[in-house]
Amino acid sequence: MEHHHHHDIDAMDDRKLGWAIAINMLLTLAQVIGGIVSGSLALIADALHNFSDAASLLIAWVARKIGRKPADHFKTFGYKRAEVIATLINLITLVIVGFYLVYEALWRMFEPQIIEGWMVVIVATIALVIDVVTAMLTYRMSKNSMNIRAAFLHNVSDALASLGVIIAGTLIILYDWYWTDTALTLLIAAYVLYQAATMLPKTIHILMQGAPEGIAIEEVIQVMEAVEGVKNVHHVHLWQLDEHKNALEAHVVIEDIEQLESVKNALKTCLQTQFNLMHSTLEFEIKHCDTACVSVIN
Numbered sequence: 001m002e003h004h005h006h007h008d009i010d011a012m013d014d015r016k017l018g019w020a021i022a023i024n025m026l027l028t029l030a031q032v033i034g035g036i037v038s039g040s041l042a043l044i045a046d047a048l049h050n051f052s053d054a055a056s057l058l059i060a061w062v063a064r065k066i067g068r069k070p071a072d073h074f075k076t077f078g079y080k081r082a083e084v085i086a087t088l089i090n091l092i093t094l095v096i097v098g099f100y101l102v103y104e105a106l107w108r109m110f111e112p113q114i115i116e117g118w119m120v121v122i123v124a125t126i127a128l129v130i131d132v133v134t135a136m137l138t139y140r141m142s143k144n145s146m147n148i149r150a151a152f153l154h155n156v157s158d159a160l161a162s163l164g165v166i167i168a169g170t171l172i173i174l175y176d177w178y179w180t181d182t183a184l185t186l187l188i189a190a191y192v193l194y195q196a197a198t199m200l201p202k203t204i205h206i207l208m209q210g211a212p213e214g215i216a217i218e219e220v221i222q223v224m225e226a227v228e229g230v231k232n233v234h235h236v237h238l239w240q241l242d243e244h245k246n247a248l249e250a251h252v253v254i255e256d257i258e259q260l261e262s263v264k265n266a267l268k269t270c271l272q273t274q275f276n277l278m279h280s281t282l283e284f285e286i287k288h289c290d291t292a293c294v295s296v297i298n
Helices: 002-038 041-067 081-110 117-142 146-175 179-207 217-225 257-275
Strands: 230-240 246-254 279-285 295-297
Touching: 002 041, 002 117, 041 081, 041 117, 041 146, 081 146, 081 179, 117 146, 146 179, 217 230, 217 246, 217 257, 246 257, 257 279
Parallel strands: 246 279
Antiparallel strands: 230 246, 279 295
C-alpha cells in the first residue's frame, strides 16, 4: 500500500511539473513578443529568466524519471544523482543568462531605445500571475528536492522581477524614466547570479563526494571508538550518495573476533541513530593494518 501511495504522489507531482512547464513556456513566448513590440529589455530579460525556469523544470522532471530507476549492475548505487547533475546544468545555465543580461543592460546604456510602457505593464502583470501559480504548483515538492527547490526559488524571483517590471513600466508611463528599464535588468541579473552562487557550492560538494553538512568526520570516529570492543577506527570515508542519502566506509580494529557481530550491530545502530548514516561498509580487523591483519567486511 505504501509503495502505491508513493507512486500516486509521484504521478501527481509529475503532472504538476508538466503544467508548470507548459504555462512557463507560454509565458516566455508572450514576454519575448511583448518585449520586442514594446522595446523593453527588462521584459526580454525577464523572459530569458522565465525560459531558464521552464527549462530547469523540464530537466528536473526528466531527472526525477531517471532517478526512480532501481540500482543495477551498471549503476550499483542507483540513479538518484541524476537530479544533482540536473541541478548543476540548471545553475550553469543561470550563470550564463545572468552575465548575458549584464552585457545587454550595459550595452543599452550606449544605445537607448524608446519603450512602450503600457505593453510592459500588461505583459508583466500576466507574468506575475503565472509566476505565482507556478510557485504554488512546486511549493510542496520544493521541500524535499534540490532541483524543485531551485525551480521554486526561481519562480519566486520571477514573480518579484515581474513586479519590478510593472513598477518600471509605470514610471516610464508617468515620468518617462527609461533608465529604470536598464536598472531593473541589472537587478534581475544580479539576483540570478546570486541564486546560482548560493546553490553551486552545495551541488558541486555532492558531486565531489564531499562529507554531509553537519557531520564532522572526527566526531564520527570518536563515537565509533567509544563502542565497547572497538580499539581503533581508521581509513574512514564519509560522503553523500545524493541530496538525502549519506554513506560511510571504515576499517574497524576490534579486540576479539568473537565480538564481531555484537560490535558490528552496535556500530551500525549508533551510526544510524546519531548521524542518520543508513549505508555503511565496515571492514573489521584484529590487528592494525601496518602489521599482519585478519579482516572481515560487513
